[in-house]
Amino acid sequence: MSGPVLLTGAAGRIGTWLRGGLPERGWPVRCLDVVPVGDVRPGEEHVVADVTDLAAVVDAAQGASAVVHMAGIAGESTWPAISRANIEGTYCALEAARRAGVSRVVLASSNHASGYTPRPDGTLLTEADAPPRPDTYYGVAKVTMEALGSLYVDRYGLDVVCLRIGSAFDEPTSTRQLSTWLSPADTVSLVDAALRAPSPGFSVVWGVSDNTRRWWDLTAARALGYEPADDAEVYAAALIEQFGEPDLSDPVHGRVGGEYTLASFDAEAVEAASAGREREEP
Secondary structure (H helix, E strand, O other): OOOOEEEEOOOOHHHHHHHHHOHHHOOOEEEEEOOOOOOOOOOOEEEEOOOOOHHHHHHHHOOOOEEEEOOOOOOOOOHHHHHHHHHHHHHHHHHHHHHHOOOEEEEEEEHHHHOOOEOOOOOOEOOOOOOOOOOOHHHHHHHHHHHHHHHHHHHHOOEEEEEEEOEEOOOOOOOOHHHHEEOHHHHHHHHHHHHHOOOOOEEEEEEOOOOOOOOEOOHHHHHOOOOOOOOHHHHHHHHHHHHOOOOOOOHHHHEOOHHHHOHHHOHHHHHHHHHHHHHHOO
16 A cells, blocks of 8 residues: 555544554554544544545545545435535545545445335345435435446546445444444454455445345455454344334335435424524534
8 A cells, every 4th residue: 555544534433443443454544524533543644624625635635545435424414414514525535536646435325325225025135236216315415425436437547435334333223233234343344345455446335244134235245355244143132122023014124224214304304303403502
């Protein structure tokens, strides 16, 4: 490698996992976030900037070996917020890589890019079986992310790997996540594989651990070199005792996007919730 990995969204949950795991695999990290990441770890570089500030991101990308783009709003929000942080932010990450001569970009896409896709019955869902079918504005931003990645591969010759991340938490917190969980260790392994895969061109792969109950096919991710080590099944007994067995007639379990496909994520509900949060802020 010729330089550090520029990691956007370094102060977030996944960014924090990668800050710990990527250096252990030989990838020095240059952290970028709109807020300071806190503790400075040995060998880390730090840039405080908004990912939508193209000039700042171009400067941060100079001399980097790759860009790992994790910045953005991590869930549904209003259209102005999502379009700025998640769509404009992705454009800036890709355009900064192009201008800085960085040829490898890893993008944090999401299962919500295809959230209205029905969960398969007894088969594993490949990426080809789950074309764009977003469940929210957040999902639309992830579809746009993948489209921008494809453009930068075809027009500018970059290598772009889009990770359709499932449920990235320290441990699963619901019975749906027994299928969709992506563990911290497997997150690091997946990003490491996306960084090392020779000439992936444009790739979209599911980001999920090797869960016994998963419904996403990992063939494409494994082709990059991903070898997941964790399985959410170790949490199954406790979660089923708390919530009961999953009911596949419930959209939460019957659609890829789960609860994001419910009426509680309609635009009016999201806007009302956002307005409520703004009133609560000091």
